[in-house]
Amino acid sequence: MRKVVLTTIGTLGDLHPFIAIGLALRKRGFTPVLAVPEDQVLKCRRAGLEAVAILPGFDAVQKRMGLSHEEAVRRVIANQRVMLEQVLLPGLSDSTRALDAVAADAEAIIASIFVFAAPMIAEKRNLPLISVILQPMAMLSAYDPPRTPDFWMMRDQPVGRVGRVWNRTAYTVLRRVLHGLYGRRFDRVRAEHGLPPKGARRALEPDSRSILQLGCYSPHLAPLPPDAPPSTKIVGFPVFDSGSGSEETLDPMLADFLAAGPAPLVFTLGSFAVNSAGGFYDTAAQVSRRLGMRAVLLVGGDAAPSIEGDVLRCGYAPHSLLFRSAAAIIQHGGVGTTGQALRAGKPQLVVPHMGDQNDHGHRIARLGAGLRLRADRFSVARATRRIGRLLHDPAYSAVAAEIARRMADEDGANAAAEAIAHALGGAA
Numbered sequence: 001m002r003k004v005v006l007t008t009i010g011t012l013g014d015l016h017p018f019i020a021i022g023l024a025l026r027k028r029g030f031t032p033v034l035a036v037p038e039d040q041v042l043k044c045r046r047a048g049l050e051a052v053a054i055l056p057g058f059d060a061v062q063k064r065m066g067l068s069h070e071e072a073v074r075r076v077i078a079n080q081r082v083m084l085e086q087v088l089l090p091g092l093s094d095s096t097r098a099l100d101a102v103a104a105d106a107e108a109i110i111a112s113i114f115v116f117a118a119p120m121i122a123e124k125r126n127l128p129l130i131s132v133i134l135q136p137m138a139m140l141s142a143y144d145p146p147r148t149p150d151f152w153m154m155r156d157q158p159v160g161r162v163g164r165v166w167n168r169t170a171y172t173v174l175r176r177v178l179h180g181l182y183g184r185r186f187d188r189v190r191a192e193h194g195l196p197p198k199g200a201r202r203a204l205e206p207d208s209r210s211i212l213q214l215g216c217y218s219p220h221l222a223p224l225p226p227d228a229p230p231s232t233k234i235v236g237f238p239v240f241d242s243g244s245g246s247e248e249t250l251d252p253m254l255a256d257f258l259a260a261g262p263a264p265l266v267f268t269l270g271s272f273a274v275n276s277a278g279g280f281y282d283t284a285a286q287v288s289r290r291l292g293m294r295a296v297l298l299v300g301g302d303a304a305p306s307i308e309g310d311v312l313r314c315g316y317a318p319h320s321l322l323f324r325s326a327a328a329i330i331q332h333g334g335v336g337t338t339g340q341a342l343r344a345g346k347p348q349l350v351v352p353h354m355g356d357q358n359d360h361g362h363r364i365a366r367l368g369a370g371l372r373l374r375a376d377r378f379s380v381a382r383a384t385r386r387i388g389r390l391l392h393d394p395a396y397s398a399v400a401a402e403i404a405r406r407m408a409d410e411d412g413a414n415a416a417a418e419a420i421a422h423a424l425g426g427a428a
Contacts, residue, residue: 004420005103007035008112008132009055009088012271013336015040017134017216017412019245020238021110022049024417035102035115046245054098054117061087073276077354080150088114089182093189096120100193103127108424113138116186119207124193130420131206131213135335135356136222136363139215139232140205142167143225147362148355157366175201212423214416217335218342220403221363233419236412237339243316250321253305254296257312263327264294264312265387268319270334273353274300280351280378284330285311287383291391293327320344328390330383333357333372338364345404347396349386351375368399 004025008018015036022032026049034044039057044050062072065086075082096117103109103121108128111118122129133139137146142164145154153170155163183199190198206213206229215224215234224234242248250258258264267284269277281297285308288295294310296317303315319337323329323344331337333352338360341348348370350361361372371386390396 001031002029002424003031003033003106004108004110004424005033005035005099005106006110007054007099007115007118009037009114010112011334011336013334014112014114014134015043016240016336017132017238018110018112019044019047019049020240020413021132021216021416021420023047023240024238024413025420028417028421030421033102033106035099043242043245047240047242052098052102054095054102055091058087061090064090070276073272077273077276080355083355084182088116089185092116092185093192096189096193100124108420110420113204113206116203117189119209120190120193120195122207122209123195128211128424129207129209130423131210132416133206133213133215134217135359136215136217137356137359138205139222139225139228140171141225141227142171143227144222145170146356146359148358150355178203212419214419216412216416217339218407218410218412220406221338221342221360221367233415235415235419236407236410237336237343238413238416239320239339239343240413241318241320241340243318248318250317251305251314253307254312254314254317254322257294257296257305257307258322258325261294261310263325264288264296264310265291265328265330266296266298266322266326267330268298268337269300269332269351269353270337271300272334273332273357274298276353280375281313283378283380283383286380287387290380290384291388293391296322296326298322328387330387332375333360333364335360342369342400342403343407345401347390347400349373349383349390351378367403368395369403370396370400 006018006022008014025032034051035054037055037057038053041051041053062069065072099117099121109118109122110130112132145167155166179199179201186200187197213232216238218236219234297313299313301315305314319340326346328347329341330349333350350364350372352358352361353375364370365372373386
């Protein structure tokens, strides 16, 4: 059996695509082993895949920070350097050693670009490296640059020749800053494995040794940019949709609620921002009542469904089953949730809280499939106006439905597995 190591770090939006790809690879005769944070191992195993922990879970990160879970989440959301310095980098030496042990008898490493250990171990063991890009902005294209507060200096679409030169220059400056801040830390870990210094200039993008770069999102969200490396393929969203890891259905109370009246608004903050929701869900309930709409609020955790008037609250529901019953979807802009909303063909209001969520919100608005509203401006009045526009202007629903129709034949997991198998010399 041909063992391949799939490794990722992050929220469920980062984990689920890797589970989906792992399952598709197993059907092709490979033996996938997921190398993930400790708190994600059980979900992988429940999905039927072998998994090992190479990183601590977020509870350990929160305890090291000396903060409550909610305050730790709030800090990470507020400052992307906190994500790097408190989540991704502190365990770099340990995670690199752990990944080295997992990869000892592997044929290849398939890695999120945020697993900094992966390029080092691929280089040390001379293994093929396949980079998985879950967010379009991570392409770092001069033609289609990120739209986030951290990339405020970029020239946005349409980008002319001068704008592309500007964007490339900005990327160069940002790489130098990254190297200055973290280059020595990366090189210390590289030295532990007998590797020469390389720095950190390109730590947040696909490694140059990658034999394949997989864009695991729909080309309808972001087409392949002209300056992408020749080895890049955009394969569609690899979909795995379960809270527990096992196959799931809608809770009976939720299913009955959906069947008992008109399509509701659905509000969700995913699996990370939901831990620092503040007044988001109370505002959501008020907005729904003001619009005269029913609502489903996915409030996170293991909360059992409860109904108050026309508002149902529950911890989690499979997005692929719930979203298709929605009138509109109000969500944080995580790539997994955004992909599910696009597949459902429903208009979206994206309320980004951090990082790539801002970029996805701009992309949804650019497509005409929805609107965006900053999280700090999510008030009853503003949200009511934006959602009202989504509901009353048929153009948003028409565009969303057309995108879903075009995406209907996409199978990101199988397309990714096929590309990986081809890059590694065919199926097992």
